[in-house]
Amino acid sequence: MKTDVSAAPAVIRSSSLTRTLEVNPLTCSIGAELSNVHLGAAAEDEGLMTEIRQALLKHRVIFFRDQDITRAEHVAFARKFGELEDHPVVGSHPDHPGLVQIYKTPDSPIDRNENSWHTDATWRDQPPMGCVLRCVECPPVGGDTMWVNMVMAYENLPDEIKTKIEHLRARHSIEASFGAAMPIEKRLALKAKFPDAEHPVVRIHPETGEKILFVNSSFTTHFTNYNTPSNVRFGLDKSPGSSQLLNYLTSQAMIPEYQVRFSWKKNSMAFWDNRSTQHYAVMDYAPCHRKMERTAIMGGPTD
16 A cells, blocks of 8 residues: 555644644554544644644544533634535534534434445535534444545556546536435425536545545446547447446445544544545444534535
C-alpha cells in the first residue's frame, strides 16, 4: 500500500495549551483518536483548531471521547470549518440550524441510506467538506460506524483501471436514494429542487492534492461520458460495460484494509473529511435506541 501512516502514537503540541493534544492512530490506513481536548472550548483556540484540521487531513476521520458539550457548542465547533447546511429530507433542530438529529428507536424501520457505503450528499453540486457527529445515546452493544479511505482505494487500483477512469464523470442522485420510497409527485418535486449532480470519478482533494475515488453505491447512478469509441465497440457494450465498471469501483469501499471501525459511547464524537472518505452505519442493534446529532460543513466544487 502506498499510504504510509506510522502506527506509533503521534503528539501534536499547541502553544496556547498547558496540555498536549494526543493523536493516536487507530489503523495504518485511516482514523485516529484525539485526547486532551474539549471541543466546547476548542473553537476559541485558533492554534488548536489548526492542529485539529491537520489531524483531520492526515487521518481522514478523527474521534473524541467524553465530549459533554451542548448543541450550541457542537454547532460552534463545526462552524469554525465553514458554514453548515440543512438536509432537505431529514431537516435541522428547530433551535440549531444545521444540526441534524438522527434518532433511531426500536420501532424505526431499517434506514436504507445510512447502512450502505456512502459519501454524504454527493447529490449536491458541492457536497459537504466534512461532518461532525456526536453520540447522544447508543445501544449497549452494536451500532458501530465504519469509515474507508478512498485515497487509498484509488492508489491501489490497477494502472489500466486508473487510465480508463481518468476522465470519466458520474451522476449522483437524491431522487434515486432518499426519494425512492416517496410518492411519485413528492419524488419528482425533490428532484426538481435538487437536480442530479455530476462529479469527476477521480476527484482531486482541494487541500492535499491527492486523487480520490469519488463514486459510492448509495448516490452514484451511472457514468455520463462512458459511451465513446474507446469504450464501446457496439451499442451492446454500453450498459454492461459501464455498470460492471461502476460496480467494481464502488466495491473498493468494502476492502477491510482501507477501513476503520468505531464503537460509540455516549458523548463520543467523530469528525470526518467527507471529500476523501465513505462511511457505513451498521444497523445491528435493534431493538434499541440510537440517538446521534450531526452537522455537515458546506464544501466547494469537485472539479
